[in-house]
């Protein structure tokens with residue numbers, strides 16, 4: 635086999651299986667926010683209950699390539715009912731799940747209100763701050779049970795940020811990380827790089843049981859010099875509650 639053919643086989647193999655964890659690098663996270671139209675509620679209860687199983691079947695059909703998590707957002711994030719977080723080695727694999735979902739019976743009543751895609755990457759700044767890196771790695775989420783709430787905050791930084799000398803960015807990110815570390819036991823976090831993939835440079839993802847602490851954390855980060863380089867923070871901020879997919883689609887059938 636030629637080396638080209640070998641590379642091709644390796645690339646195909648690499649896109650085959652769903653990432654076991656977003657801790658892996660090069661994992662694409664796609665975040666899709668859906669609103670269920672009023673026409674769905676007008677169907678009779680039996681049709682809704684039967685129809686609501688179809689998304690589960692569609693997601694199960696992709697399970698080997700795409701890991702999907704569900705969050706109920708109705709009442710917490712305007713113009714939406716639920717959020718799906720999809721992890722795959724290629725965004726087209728997540729796209730296929732969403733396209734199939736929209737072809738299901740409830741799918742015909744769904745509007746995609748917002749989508750974001752980002753990719754996990756090795757640390758840029760923390761790897762250059764060994765003391766902070768150690769604290770980041772050593773501090774575990776102390777909640778025990780999986781956190782109830784998820785928050786997605788897309789952010790975009792200004793050209794002035796990207797043009798700062800690296801040492802200056804590193805110093806400003808040290809301040810960010812120092813504040814963040816204080817909240818690590820209460821807040822789980824995940825960073826996806828989105829420059830060129832969405833109208834954001836980052837998709838930041840958080841899970842917590844303590845939204846008051848989370849809000850205090852964001853307020854403290856907003857008071858830092860680094861925040862003056864944020865052109866976008868949220869817009870939208872997406873807040874939801876964790877559900878299994880089964881729970882999510884059962885609730886939507888009611």
Ligand code: HEM
Nearest residue numbers: 757758759760761787789811814815817818821823836838
């Ligand atoms: C649990 C609290 C938090 C901790 C421990 C934390 C820690 C960190 C660390 C270590 C980095 C640098 C990653 C790298 O080295 O590449 C980072 C980047 C970032 N964090 Fe946080 N953070 C926290 C909360 C937040 C919150 C609440 C937001 C937004 C509302 C946020 C937004 C960001 C963004 C946008 C970046 C990328 C910055 C850039 O590369 O220019 N973080 N965070």
